[in-house]
Amino acid sequence: MSGSLPGRRLSPLLACLGLLCVWQVAALVLKTDSFPTALDAIRAIPSILGDREALLNILDSLRRMTVGLVLAALVSIPLGLMMGRSRAVASFFNPLLMVVYPVPKAALMPVIMLWLGVGDVSKTLVIFLGVSIPIVYHSFQGGKAVEEKMLWSGAAMGLSAPQRMVRIVLPAALPEILTGCRTGLVLALITMVTSEMIARQNGAGNILFNALDMAQYDTVFAMIIIIGALGIVFDAAFETLRGSLVRWSEPQFDMPLSFS
Amino acid sequence: MSVVPLRPGVQAEPSSGHAQPVAMIEIDRVSQMFETSGRRGHLALSDISLSIEDGAFVSILGPSGCGKSTLLYIVGGFVMPTAGVARVKGRAIAGPGPDRGPVFQEFALFPWKNVLGNVMYGLRQQGVTRGEAEAQSRRLIEMVGLKGYETFYPKELSGGMKQRVAIARTLAYRPEVLLMDEPFGALDAHTRTRLQNDLLNIWERDRKTVLFVTHSVDEAVFLSDKVVVMTRSPGRIKEVVEIDLPRPRRRADLLLDPHYQKYVVDIEKLIDDVLDDELHP
Numbered sequence: 108m109s110g111s112l113p114g115r116r117l118s119p120l121l122a123c124l125g126l127l128c129v130w131q132v133a134a135l136v137l138k139t140d141s142f143p144t145a146l147d148a149i150r151a152i153p154s155i156l157g158d159r160e161a162l163l164n165i166l167d168s169l170r171r172m173t174v175g176l177v178l179a180a181l182v183s184i185p186l187g188l189m190m191g192r193s194r195a196v197a198s199f200f201n202p203l204l205m206v207v208y209p210v211p212k213a214a215l216m217p218v219i220m221l222w223l224g225v226g227d228v229s230k231t232l233v234i235f236l237g238v239s240i241p242i243v244y245h246s247f248q249g250g251k252a253v254e255e256k257m258l259w260s261g262a263a264m265g266l267s268a269p270q271r272m273v274r275i276v277l278p279a280a281l282p283e284i285l286t287g288c289r290t291g292l293v294l295a296l297i298t299m300v301t302s303e304m305i306a307r308q309n310g311a312g313n314i315l316f317n318a319l320d321m322a323q324y325d326t327v328f329a330m331i332i333i334i335g336a337l338g339i340v341f342d343a344a345f346e347t348l349r350g351s352l353v354r355w356s357e358p359q360f361d362m363p364l365s366f367s
Numbered sequence: 368m369s370v371v372p373l374r375p376g377v378q379a380e381p382s383s384g385h386a387q388p389v390a391m392i393e394i395d396r397v398s399q400m401f402e403t404s405g406r407r408g409h410l411a412l413s414d415i416s417l418s419i420e421d422g423a424f425v426s427i428l429g430p431s432g433c434g435k436s437t438l439l440y441i442v443g444g445f446v447m448p449t450a451g452v453a454r455v456k457g458r459a460i461a462g463p464g465p466d467r468g469p470v471f472q473e474f475a476l477f478p479w480k481n482v483l484g485n486v487m488y489g490l491r492q493q494g495v496t497r498g499e500a501e502a503q504s505r506r507l508i509e510m511v512g513l514k515g516y517e518t519f520y521p522k523e524l525s526g527g528m529k530q531r532v533a534i535a536r537t538l539a540y541r542p543e544v545l546l547m548d549e550p551f552g553a554l555d556a557h558t559r560t561r562l563q564n565d566l567l568n569i570w571e572r573d574r575k576t577v578l579f580v581t582h583s584v585d586e587a588v589f590l591s592d593k594v595v596v597m598t599r600s601p602g603r604i605k606e607v608v609e610i611d612l613p614r615p616r617r618r619a620d621l622l623l624d625p626h627y628q629k630y631v632v633d634i635e636k637l638i639d640d641v642l643d644d645e646l647h648p
Contacts, residue, residue: 256475259445262463264489264540278479355479355520 119339141324148328155329161314165333168310171227172299175234176291182235183242183291184284188276190243191250204243212237213301220306230302230310237298238291245287249280282356285349292345296338389457391544391576392419392442397451399437399602411437413601415451419593421543422574426587427595428634430642434602435580436548442578443469443546455544465493468542472549474529476521482508482532483517489540500539507535510569527558534566545577551586563589564618571615584638588612588630589621596634598641605641608634 127145134144155161190197216233223229253276261275277284303312311334318326350357399412411434419425427435440446441453444463453460455467463469476485486507490500508517511531521529530550537545551559563586570577581587587594594608610630612621621627 254473254475256469256471256473257477259443259463259469260471260475260477260536262445263443263465263467263469263537263542264492265465266492275477278477281479353479355481355522 140322143325143328147325148332151325151329152332155314155326155333164309164314165311168299168303168312169337171231171302171310172234172295175231175298176238176295178231179235179238179242179291179295180288183239183287184246184277187243187246187284187287188250188272188280190247191253191280192272192276197247200243204240207236208240212298213305216302216305225306225308230299230306233302234295234298238295241290241294242284242287245290246280246284249283249287250276252283253279282353285353289342289345289349292341293338296334296341300334390418391421391423391456392417392578393454393457394418394438394442395452395454397438397441397448397453399434399441399446400449410601412441412448413603415602415604417595417604417607419576419578421576423592424570424574424577424579424590425593425595426579426581426591427597428581428584428587428638429597429602429605430599430638431582433597433599435597437602439469439546439548439578439580442544443467445469465489465540466542467544467546468537468540469546469548470530470533470537470550472552474521474526474533476529476532476536478521481518481520482513482524485521485532486535486539489536493540504535504539507539508532511535512565525558526554527562530554530562531565534569538569543576545575545579547577547579549580549582552581559586560618566590567616584631584634588627588634589616589618594630594634596637596641598644600645606637608637 127149130145134142134147186200190200212233215236216229219229219232223232257279258271258275261271266274299310300312300315303310304316307313307316311330315327315330315334318324318330394415394417397412397415398410400408401411403409415438427438429435437446441448442455442460444460444467477488480488483501483504486504487497487500490503491497495503505517508514511534513528513531513535516524516528521532524532534550551562554562567590577590579587579590588610591610594610596605596608597603598605608630612624612627612630
């Protein structure tokens with residue numbers, strides 16, 4: 108444990124401020140149109156958030172991101188856990204995942220657009236694909252690591268195989284699953300923006316790249332700040348949720364009492 | 368050994384048709400072969416036959432690798448024997464069931480449940496109402512000496528406390544047989560002794576059938592009615608030693624008892640023989 112509680116609360120804030128300072132100085136030194144100062148970018152934020160159209164666009168993006176993320180979790184967690192518990196399932200899906208893994212999901216976007224159009228379905232599908240791999244992988248690792256004896260104990264109590272999957276493997280692997288979901292959450296935000304970069308129709312990414320086309324660089328950087336801030340807020344919210352779900356596995360619980 | 372009366376309502380296997388009381392556990396010519404990376408499979412257990420009466424405390428003792436845990440897993444229904452059959456109350460074992468409760472060296476507690484949640488788990492699974500399950504579990508937690516720790520999570524407990532929880536969790540759903548797989552093997556000497564004493568005290572109350580795997584001769588003699596000494600490669604029964612010491616047993620008295628000492632020395636010699644045979648076949 109390093110630093111007091113207020114210190115730990117303050118340090119991320121200080122890091123953000125430091126970054127903005129470096130930005131401000133760098134922009135003043137470089138003096139190019141395409142690199143507005145941090146203050147200019149921050150000044151452009153209210154006009155974006157005050158614009159009804161822009162807000163609806165951002166909400167559209169977040170809706171697609173949420174749908175993609177939730178669908179990915181619903182498919183990937185059971186798949187990963189089953190791979191973790193069955194060698195046959197793992198050896199069937201592993202090569203498939205290894206093929207999909209290195210492909211940049213946004214690179215599939217043009218093809219998917221040809222099939223499914225430029226609408227919500229294509230973008231949500233790309234988010235789904237981008238998010239699935241880390242969730243599958245972590246669920247797989249988590250499922251594999253579940254102690255056999257724990258499952259035997261459950262079997263002796265009369266839990267059937269499907270019950271053991273839901274009531275023992277799932278909770279036991281939950282810390283690892285949530286680590287995957289946290290990575291997935293950030294990836295969802297990234298693929299959300301890139302999908303809108305390619306399918307330029309609406310959304311947060313569209314605002315960003317339209318502004319870029321029109322050389323409104325303060326708006327471009329304001330959008331980058333907004334997207335970055337969304338990332339921080341989502342991550343912090345998710346960490347709070349994760350903390351309350353798997354408190355039992357946190358390191359501060361790792362202090363056995365001295366009593367036989 | 369006492370003769371076990373046939374209780375009403377307990378039906379023996381209809382095909383057996385004999386009038387004799389059925390043993391609680393019957394291991395009948397069981398062999399277990401494991402696949403290995405080598406050309407030949409590894410014969411972990413070879414032609415084991417053993418009969419255990421209701422209410423007996425039986426230890427299986429042997430060097431590591433003699434298949435003693437495998438034998439226990441077969442009775443638990445976690446492992447299916449390659450040959451032979453194991454029966455509980457005359458019925459062939461086809462899988463795990465709440466009539467046989469395991470306690471493992473690794474504790475295998477559910478880390479996301481607190482002490483109370485772990486102990487209640489089996490009762491809730493069997494449809495006992497929450498209130499009733501909680502009341503029973505609290506009594507058991509008190510019995511294993513963990514009153515006041517109900518809301519602690521396994522990670523917060525020492526090894527000895529975890530094993531107390533594991534024992535309470537298994538006793539909770541009232542198995543007829545306790546299957547204990549080196550339960551005190553991971554504990555320090557002091558904790559181990561305390562748990563042995565407490566286990567005997569708990570066992571004296573209702574004398575469940577216990578199958579207890581260990582590699583400690585003292586532990587086996589102190590706890591058991593019968594000690595089954597095994598050899599390894601392949602795992603066979605070398606000898607079954609009846610421990611005729613009065614109960615309830617107190618460790619302090621037994622350590623001075625020449626009968627106890629003789630049992631320990633005799634069994635240690637048996638095990639030395641086993642190891643010598645391996646060196647000079």
